[in-house]
Amino acid sequence: MDSLLKHMVDMTGHRDHAMLDISVISAVQELARASQARVLTIANVRGQLFVRPRAAVGAGSPARMVELADPSNPGEPIASFPALAACIARHESNADAIDAEGNHTLWMPIWIGDKADTCLEIVNPTPYTSDTIHTIGGVVSVYRNFQNLLDYSERDSLTGLLNRKTFDDQLAKMLHSSGEQEAVSLPPGETERRHHHEEEKQWLAVVDVDHFKHVNDKFGHLYGDEVLILIANLLQSSFRAQDRVFRFGGEEFVVLLRSTTLENAKKIIDRFRINVEQHDFPQVGKVTVSVGFTSISAYDAPVVVLGRADQALYYAKSHGRNMSCHYDELVSSGQLQTIESNDTAEFF
The missing domain is CATH 3.30.450.40 (GAF domain)
Known part of the structure; x- marks a missing residue:
């Protein structure tokens, strides 16, 4: 006993x-x-x-x-x-x-x-x-x-997704995991394995529902809530079992993608974006989302990682919406300048 x-x-x-x-x-x-x-x-x-x-x-x-x-x-x-x-x-x-x-x-x-x-x-x-x-x-x-x-205590009451309070702990775990992966040393000559290891990263994506205020204004908040619930369902069905999906409040969502390549991250994120674009939302009709995403490094503070993804999201929102944009590609192509502050973010 x-x-x-x-x-x-x-x-x-x-x-x-x-x-x-x-x-x-x-x-x-x-x-x-x-x-x-x-x-x-x-x-x-x-x-x-x-x-x-x-x-x-x-x-x-x-x-x-x-x-x-x-x-x-x-x-x-x-x-x-x-x-x-x-x-x-x-x-x-x-x-x-x-x-x-x-x-x-x-x-x-x-x-x-x-x-x-x-x-x-x-x-x-x-x-x-x-x-x-x-x-x-x-x-x-x-x-x-x-x-x-x-x-x-960990879930959003409307969508059933993980909530903002839970996000900080999950991101900390991913940063720690990323640090352990980056610390792995391979014997000389195993360049192929090293290349594969360096390709697989952790990722953070910020999702925003396009013109959501228009949905609420035209159809009312009940239909707006239904759109958010359906978006949450599409997030859960489009991403993998090991990924983590959060609702940050309003029409903003965040996804933590675990251990995958840039090519796969793009495919997974675009699969979700297209699933939303092709979904028929009752009464409302067509809804789209914009996504900004970035890789996660153990050397970056959480606020910096969020800021980079949010900058990529801001670029998508201001260049036509219904797009997914990768922060590092935007920076390398000169379409975004590297800034370490979170000037465009709505999270803080």
Whole structure:
């Protein structure tokens, strides 16, 4: 009982999803005496469900977050886990299976309404008793409730996107990740790998809905809100699962793109812009967006990164709208001058 209470105190003391994940798998691994416990993400990619690990802990080893070697990889198809797939399809609270080595795997989806995008996986060489499942179920309930509280504090109430308050923490993590990548040293002669590594960067894009004031003035704020909700949906469907999308307020959105090349960043951003251009918004008709984006470097302050993306956005807005503009290309072509202050930004 003391161990269970200790884990409950630890879990509810965090204000960060990653640390909450670490706490819950540490708790279930110890309480179930499991050989391994993982937090899995269940991602819906173009109508297909995929499973990928988010955090893991083994007996005798510390819990850790799991970083995929290829961030664009959505994971394994859920069909690779038949018992879990059936559990999700039937909206059940748990499922178990025995593998070829005789290990027992217990899956416990985290249901929020009728959706489960997180699942706990516990592996044990022996069967689970009803008492163990009951105890772990209690831990899962606390985890789900606290995850809900974190989601509520981190998300915009209108669109469901991550909010401005959450952005600062996410950008700091990306800057730290970018710094670690830039610090990687490769042996002499591995120029091809170095070139590939230098091409893949983190990116920040600022999105602004064109002529949004006109939408509100002509159709009213209810239709304006519907436009923002639909734009948010298009952002989520157009960008990748590992990217992060935020609403900054009003008609402004920000996207953090993880580990991709300039060419891919352009394709992903333009895919979103074209999806908006081709979408038929009820009553309003056609709506377009302008985008400014820039690469993220660990050597730049967050205000500088935001300022550069916003300068590129300002250029797009003042040169015809419905465009996406890359800050560095605008500077190298002489269409923008390098300024480190955020003179055009509306964020501060």
